[in-house]
Amino acid sequence: MKIKELRSRQFWRALLAEVLGSLIFVSAVLGSSVPGPADMAQGPLYPALAAGMVAVALSHCFGEISGAQVNPAVTLAFLATRRLDLLRAAVYILGQCLGATLGAALLYLLLPLKSAAEVYPSKVSSEGNAGQALGMEVLATFQLVFTIFSVEDQRRRExxxxxxxxxxxxxxxxxxxxxxxxxxxxxPARSLGPAIITGFWEHHWVYWIGPVLGSVLAGVSHEFFFVASASRQKLVACLTCKDIEIMEAASVSRSSLSTVTQAAMRAKQANKQDHN
Structure with missing residues (x-):
C-alpha cells in the first residue's frame, strides 16, 4: 500500500505543494520583517498581517492538494490524531523544512541588507527568557491549531x-x-530555514518543542473532547490503532447533528467499505 502511494502522482503533487507553500510562506513572513526606513515603526504588526494573508492565499492554492499545512507542528498534530499516516507526515515535514530553507536563502540573496540577517532568525526577547518564550509558543500554537481542527471538522460535516x-x-x-x-x-520550519542560512541556533529548541507541544495538545483536545463526534470509544480506538472513523461515525449518530450530516457520514463509511 505504501509503495503504491509512492508511485501516485497525487502523492508527489502534495509534496511539491508543501515545498512551494513553505517557500512562499517563509519568504513572505521574512520579507515583512525586514526593517524599513528609520521613521517606520517596528514590531510584529507587519509579519502578523503577512502571515495571516499568505495563509489564506495558500489555503486557496494548495488546500485541495495537500491541505496547505506548511508547518511541521500542524502535520504532527494530524499524525497524533491519525488524520495523516506516518509516511505522508514524514515526507510533508521534510518538504516543509526544505521549502522554508529555500525561501530563507532566496530572500537572503535577493535583499542586499546586512541588517536583514538580524531579524530573520527566531529569537527570544531580551526582556524575557527561554522558558517564557516557550510558554508563548505553546499558547500561540495551541489557539492556531485548535482553529485549524475546528475548520477541518466543519468542512467534513458541511x-x-x-x-x-x-x-x-x-x-x-x-x-x-x-x-x-x-x-x-x-x-518549526519557519525557524529552521533562517537558522540554517544565518547560522544562528541560540534557543532553537524553543521553536520545536513549543509549537509541537501546543499543536499536539490542541489536536488531541479538539478531536477527543470538543468535537461533536468526541467519545471515549474514539479515544480508545486511536490509542489502540483501530479504525477511528467507524467510532467517529457511531458517535456522530448519537449526537444532535442533523439527519443530513448523519447521512453524509454513513455514505462516507459505505464508500470506504466499497473501496476496501
Whole structure:
C-alpha cells in the first residue's frame, strides 16, 4: 500500500505543494520583517498581517492538494490524531523544512541588507527568557491549531465551509500575541530555514518543542473532547490503532447533528467499505 502511494502522482503533487507553500510562506513572513526606513515603526504588526494573508492565499492554492499545512507542528498534530499516516507526515515535514530553507536563502540573496540577517532568525526577547518564550509558543500554537481542527471538522460535516479567513486571523493573532516575546514563530520550519542560512541556533529548541507541544495538545483536545463526534470509544480506538472513523461515525449518530450530516457520514463509511 505504501509503495503504491509512492508511485501516485497525487502523492508527489502534495509534496511539491508543501515545498512551494513553505517557500512562499517563509519568504513572505521574512520579507515583512525586514526593517524599513528609520521613521517606520517596528514590531510584529507587519509579519502578523503577512502571515495571516499568505495563509489564506495558500489555503486557496494548495488546500485541495495537500491541505496547505506548511508547518511541521500542524502535520504532527494530524499524525497524533491519525488524520495523516506516518509516511505522508514524514515526507510533508521534510518538504516543509526544505521549502522554508529555500525561501530563507532566496530572500537572503535577493535583499542586499546586512541588517536583514538580524531579524530573520527566531529569537527570544531580551526582556524575557527561554522558558517564557516557550510558554508563548505553546499558547500561540495551541489557539492556531485548535482553529485549524475546528475548520477541518466543519468542512467534513458541511463540505462547503472554507474557513480560510478564520485560520488567517488566528495566525495573525498568534504572531501579535507572541511576537514581542518569542517572535511568534508557531512553525518549526519557519525557524529552521533562517537558522540554517544565518547560522544562528541560540534557543532553537524553543521553536520545536513549543509549537509541537501546543499543536499536539490542541489536536488531541479538539478531536477527543470538543468535537461533536468526541467519545471515549474514539479515544480508545486511536490509542489502540483501530479504525477511528467507524467510532467517529457511531458517535456522530448519537449526537444532535442533523439527519443530513448523519447521512453524509454513513455514505462516507459505505464508500470506504466499497473501496476496501
Amino acid at each position: 463540505g462547503s465551509e472554507p474557513g480560510n479567513l478564520a485560520i488567517g486571523f488566528s495566525l495573525s493573532a498568534g504572531v501579535l500575541t507572541a511576537g514581542r516575546f518569542s517572535g511568534g514563530s508557531m512553525n
